[in-house]
Amino acid sequence: MYNISLVTPTRKRLDGLKRMWHSALDTAKEPDKIELVLYIDHDDIETVNGYHELRNQDNIVVIISDPDKPKEIYTNLHNICCEASTADIFFQCVDDIVFRTDNWDEIVINKFNEFDDKIAYLFPDDCHWGSKFGTHGFFHKAWYNALGHISPPYFTVDWADNYINDIAKAVDRWIYLENVTIEHMHWTFGKMEFDETARDGHQRRRETNNEAIYKSFETINKMREDIQKLRECIDESK
8 A cells, every 4th residue: 555646747857757656656755555557659659668667667557548548638648547546645746846855745644633634735945936835745635526627627737736726725725845845847937848738738728728717607606616615624523
């Protein structure tokens, strides 16, 4: 049984994926209880062939997209990974972050144990937004089971994190882990090159008005439903 799953869509960033996964293992108190769940596009031949180079293969679950099915919307990929996870806690992970804090897993588990209902969004210092915003964070499976998703499959690249932050704030479970640093090496921060994967994301950003989707009636209504479901979980545990 794994304690924490790093649910990770990845595309054409094998080196970044290795850096992320190995940094997580090297800094975890119990690396053998950390799971990696990967979603890889079938046409990403480098990663399909190269993920075997990652350490701790027994801890890795791999989902490869079906070439005969339509391409999944980006913000559903984390949900697909959650379905394949065997852990109690999920980290909404990506291939351009680096774990910097020793025993980060113990800190996360202890924080969740402060809540009988386990309903919380815990986000680390990403070395850019700090306490202001959680671009990537930790969820317990109780949150996922209540909603059926981390975020709804509406967004092609951005604004899923806004959705998550807002519903966590609404139920007063938006929690900054000031003693955990997981650095986001995003190209807009000048920490990596503007590579093919970044260009693909930027193209989707131009083609789809995700802000408008976020502010749409459908999304607002879904947010209200999710907030109510989380409040019910919290109330039931009292």
